[in-house]
Amino acid sequence: MKRTLLLIAAIACAFGATAQDIKLNAPVKTGGEPLMKVFNGRHSERTFVKKTMPLQMMSDLLWASNGFNRDNKRTVATAQDKQELDIYVMTDEGVYLYEAKAHHLKQIAKGNFKEALGQANISNNAALSIIIVAHLDKAASREYAYLSAGYISGHIYLFAESFGLGTVARGSFNKAELHKALKLTDKQEITLVQPVGFLK
Numbered sequence: 004m005k006r007t008l009l010l011i012a013a014i015a016c017a018f019g020a021t022a023q024d025i026k027l028n029a030p031v032k033t034g035g036e037p038l039m040k041v042f043n044g045r046h047s048e049r050t051f052v053k054k055t056m057p058l059q060m061m062s063d064l065l066w067a068s069n070g071f072n073r074d075n076k077r078t079v080a081t082a083q084d085k086q087e088l089d090i091y092v093m094t095d096e097g098v099y100l101y102e103a104k105a106h107h108l109k110q111i112a113k114g115n116f117k118e119a120l121g122q123a124n125i126s127n128n129a130a131l132s133i134i135i136v137a138h139l140d141k142a143a144s145r146e147y148a149y150l151s152a153g154y155i156s157g158h159i160y161l162f163a164e165s166f167g168l169g170t171v172a173r174g175s176f177n178k179a180e181l182h183k184a185l186k187l188t189d190k191q192e193i194t195l196v197q198p199v200g201f202l203k
């Protein structure tokens with residue numbers, strides 16, 4: 004039994020995954036409402052019904068927000084193609100880094116860190132919050148990193164509208180506490196937080 008467990012652990016390590024990571028299926032790249040209808044409906048929502056997001060929907064949302072759609076290129080533009088932005092996902096269970104190339108969620112920390120998100124009335128009932136993090140040492144400039152973060156935020160808004168979810172961009176959060184929860188380095192900076200949730 005012990006040998007079997009060790010073997011499973013060794014295989015998981017070989018593939019860079021642990022039991023707490025979340026395996027995402029390939030994104031479904033079809034569906035949703037027509038784009039012009041989505042533009043017409045796009046808006047901020049701050050009231051959510053507490054519900055877990057199905058994994059396939061999470062997969063599609065993350066891919067749309069910062070995934071790869073061509074060899075080494077993303078669904079979102081970045082200045083000089085620096086691709087300096089990562090997205091993290093916070094749920095009630097923990098914090099995860101979206102590893103875009105592998106299309107995989109790597110667990111960074113287990114537990115509930117939602118307090119660091121601030122505005123509990125918004126975040127607590129969201130299915131998840133996306134945290135957009137800039138690698139300042141990769142970015143063409145800090146200003147460009149923040150501009151590019153806006154593109155990710157825009158994709159989240161459009162995805163939400165297209166698939167009947169709600170979302171709001173949030174610039175107010177506890178920067179120091181969230182930085183700690185995400186185990187970021189001093190070269191990384193949180194630009195924006197964006198809860199996504201289900202509507203009544």
Ligand SMILES: Cc1cc2nc3c(=O)[nH]c(=O)nc-3n(C[C@H](O)[C@H](O)[C@H](O)COP(=O)(O)O)c2cc1C
Pocket residue numbers: 045046047048049171172173174175176
């Ligand atoms: C960069 C940015 C930061 C924002 N920060 C917050 C925030 O901290 N809290 C909040 O409730 N809404 C926040 N918002 C949402 C705006 O208040 C909202 O977009 C605005 O009121 C217009 O409403 P609409 O998105 O429905 O058009 C932010 C929006 C942006 C673009």
